[in-house]
Amino acid sequence: MMRHRAKGHHDTRTLWRVALSLVRVCAAAGALMAGVGPPAVADEIRPAYLELREVRPGEFDVLWQTPMVGDVRLALQPEFSGDATPLSPVATQSGSGNAIQTWTLRAPALRGQTLRIRGLEATVTDVLTRIQFLDGTVAINVLQPSSPTLVVPERQGALALARNYILYGIQHIWFGIDHLLFVLGLLLIVGDRWTLVKTITSFTVAHSITLAAATLGFARAPVEPLNAAIALSILFLGPEIARIWRGETSLTIRRPWLVAFIFGLLHGFGFAGALTGAGLPRPDLAVALLTFNIGVEIGQIGFVLLIVLLERSFRQLEINWPPFLARAPGYLIGSAGAFWTIQRTAILFGVVQ
Numbered sequence: 001m002m003r004h005r006a007k008g009h010h011d012t013r014t015l016w017r018v019a020l021s022l023v024r025v026c027a028a029a030g031a032l033m034a035g036v037g038p039p040a041v042a043d044e045i046r047p048a049y050l051e052l053r054e055v056r057p058g059e060f061d062v063l064w065q066t067p068m069v070g071d072v073r074l075a076l077q078p079e080f081s082g083d084a085t086p087l088s089p090v091a092t093q094s095g096s097g098n099a100i101q102t103w104t105l106r107a108p109a110l111r112g113q114t115l116r117i118r119g120l121e122a123t124v125t126d127v128l129t130r131i132q133f134l135d136g137t138v139a140i141n142v143l144q145p146s147s148p149t150l151v152v153p154e155r156q157g158a159l160a161l162a163r164n165y166i167l168y169g170i171q172h173i174w175f176g177i178d179h180l181l182f183v184l185g186l187l188l189i190v191g192d193r194w195t196l197v198k199t200i201t202s203f204t205v206a207h208s209i210t211l212a213a214a215t216l217g218f219a220r221a222p223v224e225p226l227n228a229a230i231a232l233s234i235l236f237l238g239p240e241i242a243r244i245w246r247g248e249t250s251l252t253i254r255r256p257w258l259v260a261f262i263f264g265l266l267h268g269f270g271f272a273g274a275l276t277g278a279g280l281p282r283p284d285l286a287v288a289l290l291t292f293n294i295g296v297e298i299g300q301i302g303f304v305l306l307i308v309l310l311e312r313s314f315r316q317l318e319i320n321w322p323p324f325l326a327r328a329p330g331y332l333i334g335s336a337g338a339f340w341t342i343q344r345t346a347i348l349f350g351v352v353q
Contacts, residue, residue: 046097046223046277048117048127050078054134058108059087064101067125067277073099074123081114083107097223098277111154120148124175126168128280140284142168162291169295172274173303178230178340179267180303185237185333187307189244189256200304202257206264207271208293214272215289221269224348230270231340233263238334245327271296 046067052060066074084107127143139156190196213219240252252259346352
C-alpha cells in the first residue's frame with residue numbers, strides 16, 4: 001500500500017513508537033514485572049463495595065463486599081471516626097469471587113464522620129461506597145489506595161455524584177495497562193489521521209455496547225476467560241506491528257477499525273467489571289453507566305491526544321532515533337500480550353491459583 005511506503009507515514013510511525021517508549025515503556029514493564037507476583041495482579045481489578053442503608057433512625061444495615069484472591073479475602077475493613085457500634089454479629093458468605101459480609105450498625109450521627117477503609121493503601125483495588133439515609137438522600141463515592149478516606153456528606157448533589165463516577169472512569173482506563181497497550185497497538189498500526197479517527201471510534205462504540213449490556217444485566221462474560229481473551233487481543237497486535245516494519249500488509253493493517261470493533265467488544269466486558277463487580281443497586285446503574293463511560297472516554301481520548309502531541313513534538317525536533325528504540329514499544333506490546341495470555345490461560349485451567 002502506498003500509505004505504508006510513503007516517507008511521511010514512515011516517519012509518523014517511528015515517532016508514534018518513540019512517543020510510547022518515552023511515556024509507557026517504564027510503566028508497562030513495571031506492570032509486567034509485577035505480574036510475576038500474584039497472578040491476579042495482572043487481571044481486571046475488581047472493586048470492593050460498601051453499602052449502608054438506614055432502616056431506623058441511627059441504625060444501618062451494612063453490606064460489605066470485598067474481592068477474593070483464591071480463597072483469601074482482601075484484608076480491608078471500614079472504620080468510622082465517631083460513634084459507630086455493631087448491633088449484630090457479622091454474617092459472612094462467599095460467591096462469584098467475593099466475600100460478602102452483613103451486619104447492623106448503630107451510628108446516631110453518621111453525617112460528618114470520616115469513613116476510612118483500613119488496609120486499602122496496600123492494595124490496587126477501589127472501594128465504591130453508597131450510604132442511604134431515611135430521608136431519602138444518597139451519597140455515593142469512590143475510595144482508592146491513594147485516598148482511602150472520605151467525610152460522609154450532609155447531602156450529595158447530582159453533579160457531585162456524576163463527577164465521582166467520571167473520575168472513576170478516567171482512573172480505571174489510565175490504570176488499566178492492558179487496555180492502554182491495546183489502544184497503543186492500534187495507534188502503531190494506523191497510517192493516517194482519518195484512519196485513526198475511524199479506529200478509535202469503532203473501539204469506543206464496541207466497548208460502549210458491551211459495557212452497557214453487561215452493566216444492565218443483558219449479557220455477561222466469565223472473568224477468567226475474558227481476561228485471557230483481552231490478553232490475546234494485545235498479543236494479536238504484536239505480529240501486525242512487525243508486518244508494518246517489514247513493509248507487509250494484512251486485513252488488520254488495511255482495516256484496523258474492524259479489528260478495533262471486534263476486540264472492543266471484549267474490552268467493554270472488562271470495563272463493565274468495575275461496575276458489575278460492585279453489585280450496585282439497579283436504580284443507580286443508569287447514572288453510573290453513563291457517567292462512568294464518559295470518564296472512560298475522556299481518559300481514552302486524553303491518552304490518544306497525549307501520544308499525538310508527543311508525535312508532533314518529536315516531528316518538530318527532527319531527532320534521528322535508533323531503530324531499536326523506535327521498535328521497543330512494538331516488542332513491549334507483543335511481549336506483554338504473550339506473558340498475560342500464558343498467565344491468564346494458566347489461571348483459567350487451574351494451573352495457577
